Amino acid sequence: MPIRIQEGDFDVSAEIASMRKGDPRVGAVVTFLGTVRDMNDGSSVKGMTLEYYPGMTEKALQEILDQAKSRWDLYQTLVIHRVGLLLPEDQIVMVAVTSAHRGEAFAACEFIMDYLKTAAPFWKKEDTPEGGRWVDARVTDETAMSRWEKK
Amino acid sequence: MKLELKFFASLRESLKVSEEKITIPESVKTIADLRIHLFERGGVWAEVLANGKSLRCALNHQMVDPSTPLQEGAEVAFFPPVTGG
Numbered sequence: 001m002p003i004r005i006q007e008g009d010f011d012v013s014a015e016i017a018s019m020r021k022g023d024p025r026v027g028a029v030v031t032f033l034g035t036v037r038d039m040n041d042g043s044s045v046k047g048m049t050l051e052y053y054p055g056m057t058e059k060a061l062q063e064i065l066d067q068a069k070s071r072w073d074l075y076q077t078l079v080i081h082r083v084g085l086l087l088p089e090d091q092i093v094m095v096a097v098t099s100a101h102r103g104e105a106f107a108a109c110e111f112i113m114d115y116l117k118t119a120a121p122f123w124k125k126e127d128t129p130e131g132g133r134w135v136d137a138r139v140t141d142e143t144a145m146s147r148w149e150k151k
Numbered sequence: 152m153k154l155e156l157k158f159f160a161s162l163r164e165s166l167k168v169s170e171e172k173i174t175i176p177e178s179v180k181t182i183a184d185l186r187i188h189l190f191e192r193g194g195v196w197a198e199v200l201a202n203g204k205s206l207r208c209a210l211n212h213q214m215v216d217p218s219t220p221l222q223e224g225a226e227v228a229f230f231p232p233v234t235g236g
Contacts, residue, residue, distance in 0.1 A: 034236055050235065051160055053228060056212035081235060093236050113236060119214070122235025123160035134161040137205070137232030 003061045007084040019076045030105035031096040032113050038088035043128040050083040053121040064115045072104040117141040152223050159230035165199045182208050183217035
């Protein structure tokens with residue numbers, strides 16, 4: 001499955017191996033791994049809870065992958081996003097793409113991540129010493145996504 | 152018109168509602184109208200749905216603009232800007 005939303009952890013090496021297996025056309029694999037930091041906006045973060053919109057989030061991710069495939073020559077795309085309670089150093093999200101050459105793979109991976117940040121319904125609530133707080137969306141994420149708009 | 156409403160993240164928490172079935176009057180035709188209709192419940196509804204609050208809305212799992220017309224039986228979700236990844 002190219003899209004997985006799950007509470008459990010995942011194994012990056014195993015995921016990459018399974019994407020490459022039996023496909024000798026692949027010459028490049030680019031992976032992004034997002035992890036939980038212990039600091040955000042000047043506060044220490046003890047953990048966070050991730051919420052999503054079952055039914056919509058999967059569709060939004062599929063649309064992002066479809067767009068990436070229409071823009072670049074990719075063989076496989078993968079997004080794994082965890083939900084529920086996560087602690088500092090935990091893995092949150094993995095994006096991986098395979099293609100013949102690195103240029104396509106680098107661009108597509110960054111594109112998918114930039115779109116995921118602004119278009120996929122996930123929300124983080126951080127547990128800080130001051131109590132629980134919902135993370136605010138960042139203007140820099142909007143800026144990162146707008147770079148990809150076709151001129 | 153009958154709709155199924157959903158609320159997520161900080162909205163769900165403030166409203167203490169995650170979903171609700173609602174029948175709206177005929178005068179409520181768009182997403183923007185629906186926001187005002189719910190705003191008029193007052194109290195915490197007026198607080199979280201006030202103009203100027205950054206909100207996103209989805210109609211049948213697609214992100215939509217406030218001017219989008221509602222459809223019979225649609226699932227309409229309100230939530231804050233997303234923060235995944």
